Amino acid sequence: xxxxxxxxxxxxxxxxxxxxxxxxxxxxxxxxxxxxxxxxxxxxxxxxxxxxxxxxxxxxxxxxxxxxxxxxxxxxxxxxxxxxxxxxxxxxxxxxxxxxxxxxxxxxxxxxxxxxxxxxxxxxxxxxxxxxxxxxxxxxxxxxxxxxxxxxxxxxxxxxxxxxxxxxxxxxxxxxxxxxxxxxxxxxxxxxxxxxxxxxxxxxxxxxxxxxxxxxxxxxxxxxxxxxxxxxxxxxxxxxxxxxxxxxxxxxxxxxxxxxxxxxxxxxxxxxxxxxxxxxxxxxxxxxxxxxxxxxxxxxxxxxxxxxxxxxxxxxxxxxxxxxxxxxxxxxxxxxxxxxxxxxxxxxxxxxxxxxxxxxxxxxxxxxxxxx
Amino acid sequence: xxxxxxxxxxxxxxxxxxxxxxxxxxxxxxxxxxxxxxxxxxxxxxxxxxxxxxxxxxxxxxxxxxxxxxxxxxxxxxxxxxx
Numbered sequence: 021x022x023x024x025x026x027x028x029x030x031x032x033x034x035x036x037x038x039x040x041x042x043x044x045x046x047x048x049x050x051x052x053x054x055x056x057x058x059x060x061x062x063x064x065x066x067x068x069x070x071x072x073x074x075x076x077x078x079x080x081x082x083x084x085x086x087x088x089x090x091x092x093x094x095x096x097x098x099x100x101x102x103x104x105x106x107x108x109x110x111x112x113x114x115x116x117x118x119x120x121x122x123x124x125x126x127x128x129x130x131x132x133x134x135x136x137x138x139x140x141x142x143x144x145x146x147x148x149x150x151x152x153x154x155x156x157x158x159x160x161x162x163x164x165x166x167x168x169x170x171x172x173x174x175x176x177x178x179x180x181x182x183x184x185x186x187x188x189x190x191x192x193x194x195x196x197x198x199x200x201x202x203x204x205x206x207x208x209x210x211x212x213x214x215x216x217x218x219x220x221x222x223x224x225x226x227x228x229x230x231x232x233x234x235x236x237x238x239x240x241x242x243x244x245x246x247x248x249x250x251x252x253x254x255x256x257x258x259x260x261x262x263x264x265x266x267x268x269x270x271x272x273x274x275x276x277x278x279x280x281x282x283x284x285x286x287x288x289x290x291x292x293x294x295x296x297x298x299x300x301x302x303x304x305x306x307x308x309x310x311x312x313x314x315x316x317x318x319x320x321x322x323x324x325x326x327x328x329x330x331x332x333x334x335x336x337x338x339x340x341x342x343x344x345x346x347x348x349x350x351x352x353x354x355x356x357x358x359x360x361x362x363x364x365x366x367x368x369x370x371x372x373x374x375x376x377x378x379x380x381x382x383x384x385x386x387x388x389x390x391x392x
Numbered sequence: 393x394x395x396x397x398x399x400x401x402x403x404x405x406x407x408x409x410x411x412x413x414x415x416x417x418x419x420x421x422x423x424x425x426x427x428x429x430x431x432x433x434x435x436x437x438x439x440x441x442x443x444x445x446x447x448x449x450x451x452x453x454x455x456x457x458x459x460x461x462x463x464x465x466x467x468x469x470x471x472x473x474x475x
Contacts, residue, residue, distance in 0.1 A: 022451050119421075119423050124430070130450065131450065
């Protein structure tokens with residue numbers, strides 16, 4: 021029977037549960053799972069909202085052989101203005117565990133492109149992963165979004181950073197520097213020295229429950245500095261970051277009573293590559309050009325105060341990259357990939373020049389619920 | 393199926409899958425060729441579309457269960473195509 025891709029409806033839910041069970045049984049990966057509910061819990065479709073999720077299933081008779089989601093949203097693109105696009109996320113194919121269904125991945129990606137030619141994908145775990153390779157074959161342009169980290173508790177970092185401890189000699193060296201305090205001294209000295217370059221005027225930071233007019237003004241002024249950014253006006257931020265994740269905070273940064281920026285910070289869920297460390301994330305941030313340093317400082321201080329051991333962030337805009345580097349953040353290898361379809365890439369030319377001013381962070385794509 | 397079409401497809405598949413053409417036959421499929429995963433399946437689809445100047449629909453992509461079925465499909469499309 022032919023596989024047909026169609027919107028995910030309630031009548032497919034039991035078949036999706038079976039699909040999830042087959043993927044998990046064969047792969048042992050608990051993350052290989054699609055929404056059991058046909059109605060998205062995060063960003064459900066709504067006629068009066070600027071951003072929403074849609075789910076699709078590849079139906080084969082009574083079975084589901086694949087799934088994917090589109091996050092419909094508006095991007096601001098310099099020279100084009102607002103452009104309706106979609107983020108292609110959570111593509112899952114039975115071909116992952118059964119090669120008889122190797123064609124399903126192709127069908128999913130092509131179906132998404134037919135539904136929305138202005139398509140992007142984000143994350144994917146690196147350019148060498150199957151989904152990234154598949155998008156590249158479909159003429160997507162791929163670029164890695166820089167990754168930055170700042171160590172709050174060096175001894176714990178040296179002992180727990182599993183991703184850096186894969187080689188035995190390096191693990192022994194990291195243990196030795198942790199025990200002797202040499203590592204602590206080295207990391208703290210470096211971060212303190214570099215932080216001196218990031219001195220900022222005085223500011224006030226407060227946790228806020230909502231984004232309102234002040235966020236609209238910041239968006240309106242800040243967007244002229246970017247070549248691409250998902251819309252971050254007050255209404256959209258309110259939809260994306262409404263307070264339903266206890267581990268995520270929204271910060272409003274002000275100077276002399278005037279809002280100068282905002283940041284979204286949170287503690288990530290446990291991840292094997294970070295061992296037992298508590299990892300804080302600067303998920304998103306926005307400011308006028310002269311206040312990036314204050315926002316970085318406010319976000320970092322908030323996470324440090326919450327007791328995290330390590331702070332991480334992904335930033336693509338050169339202005340933000342500089343602000344984080346000035347505040348002692350180190351750049352590490354990135355597996356966070358931004359891929360744009362051919363039609364979307366056409367709007368971003370000249371790509372090499374424009375991508376330095378893309379504002380892409382961890383809040384983009386499938387965003388918060390995936391990691392918090 | 394015409395030998396020439398199959399041979400052409402076998403040559404394309406050999407390049408994409410990184411296996412000797414002689415080791416591929418009509419029943420070669422993702423189940424029998426280790427390197428034939430979903431990414432290579434897409435690469436095969438794109439290469440066939442370019443080589444034969446045609447567009448494969450989702451239903452046709454799904455028919456590509458093995459090289460023999462793929463060759464039959466391509467031949468049928470070539471014969472149906474306006475000259």
